[in-house]
Amino acid sequence: MLIFAPQATRELGAAIARALGAELAPLEEREFEDGEHKVRPLTSVRGRDVYLVQSLHGGPEASPNDKLCRLLFLAGAVRDAGASRVTAVLPYLAYARKDRRTQLRDPITTRYVAQLIEAVGIERVVVVDVHNPAAFENAFRCPTVHLEARPLFVAHLLPRLQEQPVAVVSPDAGGVKRAEMLREALAGELRSEVALAFLEKRRSGGVLSGEDAVVGSVEGRAAVIIDDLVSAGTTLARAAAACRARGARSVHAVVTHGLFTGEAERTLSGAGFEQLVVTNTVPPFRLQPQTVATRLTVLDAAPLLAEAIRRLHREEPLAGLRTFGIPQGSAAV
Numbered sequence: 001m002l003i004f005a006p007q008a009t010r011e012l013g014a015a016i017a018r019a020l021g022a023e024l025a026p027l028e029e030r031e032f033e034d035g036e037h038k039v040r041p042l043t044s045v046r047g048r049d050v051y052l053v054q055s056l057h058g059g060p061e062a063s064p065n066d067k068l069c070r071l072l073f074l075a076g077a078v079r080d081a082g083a084s085r086v087t088a089v090l091p092y093l094a095y096a097r098k099d100r101r102t103q104l105r106d107p108i109t110t111r112y113v114a115q116l117i118e119a120v121g122i123e124r125v126v127v128v129d130v131h132n133p134a135a136f137e138n139a140f141r142c143p144t145v146h147l148e149a150r151p152l153f154v155a156h157l158l159p160r161l162q163e164q165p166v167a168v169v170s171p172d173a174g175g176v177k178r179a180e181m182l183r184e185a186l187a188g189e190l191r192s193e194v195a196l197a198f199l200e201k202r203r204s205g206g207v208l209s210g211e212d213a214v215v216g217s218v219e220g221r222a223a224v225i226i227d228d229l230v231s232a233g234t235t236l237a238r239a240a241a242a243c244r245a246r247g248a249r250s251v252h253a254v255v256t257h258g259l260f261t262g263e264a265e266r267t268l269s270g271a272g273f274e275q276l277v278v279t280n281t282v283p284p285f286r287l288q289p290q291t292v293a294t295r296l297t298v299l300d301a302a303p304l305l306a307e308a309i310r311r312l313h314r315e316e317p318l319a320g321l322r323t324f325g326i327p328q329g330s331a332a333v
Contacts, residue, residue, distance in 0.1 A: 001313045002045060004078070005053040006070050008062045012091065012280060012302060013053040019306035027074070039074045046082035051309055052122075056094035057259065057282045064094035068113070072120045079121035087124040087312065088117060089305060091281035092257050096127075099135035114139040126308055128281050128301060129228045129256035147308055147321065149279050152299045153254040154185045155325045156277060157224065160252075161186070167195035167221040167248070169214075171239035175227060182226050182254075189326065195221060199239055212242045219247035222274075229257035230278070233267035240271045250274045258296075260286045269295065 002025040005013020010024070017024045026042040054071040056064050075086055095109035110132075117125060118141060126145040130136040133146050166186060170179035176198050187194040197216025223243040230236055230253075240251045251273055258278035260268075265287050268276060278284065279301040284292050292298070304324055311318055 001049045001051065001309075002041075002043070002083075003051045003053060003309070004041060004074065006039060006067070006074065008059055008067050008070070009053055009055045009091075011283070012055060015280075015300065015302035016053060016089075016306045016309065019303045020310060029070075037070065037073075039070055040077050041074075041081065044081070045078045047084050049085050049087075049313055050078050050083040051087045051089055051313075052078070053089045053091075053305075055091040055281055057092045057257070058094075060285055068094060068116070072116060075117075075122050076120040085124070086122050087126060087309075088122045089126045089309065091128050091301060091305065093127045093130050093136070096130045096132070096136060099132045099139070108139075110135055111139045114141075118142050124312070126305070126312070128279070128305070131228055145308060145312070145318065147304060148181075149254075149256040149281075149299070149301065149304070150182055150185055151322060151324045151326050152279060152301065152304060153182065153226070153277065154189055155327060156297070156299060157186065157252070157254070158189055158327070160275070161190060161222055161224075164249070165195070165221040166190065166192075167197050167216065167218045167223050169196075169216075169218060169223050169225045169239060169243060170198040171225055171227055171235045173198055173200060178228065179226050182224070186224070197223075197243075199242055212238055214242050214246045217246075218243045220249055222250045222252065223248035225251065225253040227253075227255045229259055230255045230264065230268075231259045232262040233260070233264040233271070236276075237267050237271040240273060244272065253277065257282045258284050258298075260284055265291055 003017050004025050007029055014024055028042055029039045031037050054067055056067050058064050095113050098109040124143045128147045129149050137144055168179045168183040170176045183194045183196045195217055197214055197218050200213040200215050225239045236253050243251050252275050253273050254277045256279050275297055277297045279299045281301050
């Protein structure tokens with residue numbers, strides 16, 4: 001098995017490799033004056049099971065398009081060099097939010113990205129908490145693995161939610177299934193009833209109203225808001241305000257991908273979370289270091305990704321990853 005990670009995702013790639021007791025395989029990455037680039041493996045890949053780690057979020061030095069292009073070129077290079085199998089490990093999958101047509105002649109970029117990935121010989125794709133898992137699976141024809149950060153969130157939340165009533169909250173109706181799965185997991189681990197709630201956004205003439213209706217009870221409970229990603233933070237802040245207005249005793253937020261674009265720092269700083277938890281699938285580089293240190297908890301997704309790679313390489317079942325990282329001896333989910 002060989003694990004490669006281009007420079008833009010080298011930190012996370014190296015952490016995944018360490019969790020596997022290995023090192024990243026060496027790459028050459030060259031930049032040319034006209035903006036073109038090349039990437040090639042510096043070790044033989046012939047007959048090897050190759051894993052390419054590239055998180056496709058925009059970064060301080062590379063856009064999602066840059067990262068996607070480098071991934072495609074690297075995949076093509078290792079296929080041409082004789083790799084027996086190539087798996088793309090994409091902790092954050094770009095363009096996954098545009099999975100259906102909402103206007104006339106809209107692009108369906110999730111499907112187009114899938115076609116590009118498959119065209120260069122990538123035979124399997126691993127992602128973490130895409131926006132719409134069903135659309136993701138339907139977009140690809142090659143095998144896909146959809147990992148979830150839920151067990152990381154459960155392990156983190158358990159000691160903080162003991163002996164208090166809890167409600168899991170989706171910030172919109174579309175995320176209710178995600179919230180229900182976290183609710184079931186927490187209820188099993190806490191061995192107590194956990195409520196479910198979601199926000200119903202009120203619109204008039206296509207304009208979002210000033211107040212969100214909370215469907216379900218959060219009064220007197222620790223409200224845990226869950227979402228797949230946070231961009232500008234407006235949705236999370238509205239959800240937190242709605243929960244507090246309905247009598248929640250505390251508000252926590254767990255989000256897999258922290259993009260933190262635009263005014264996210266200002267918006268979320270005033271939201272009053274007891275804790276805001278994300279994973280390192282996207283590093284919080286857009287926030288000030290002091291904000292990250294004092295207001296954000298970043299969970300390491302590398303062990304989860306490494307365990308998935310280990311099992312895929314050994315052709316072992318992935319089912320046990322549903323409870324990966326949850327302390328031993330707790331109730332089964």
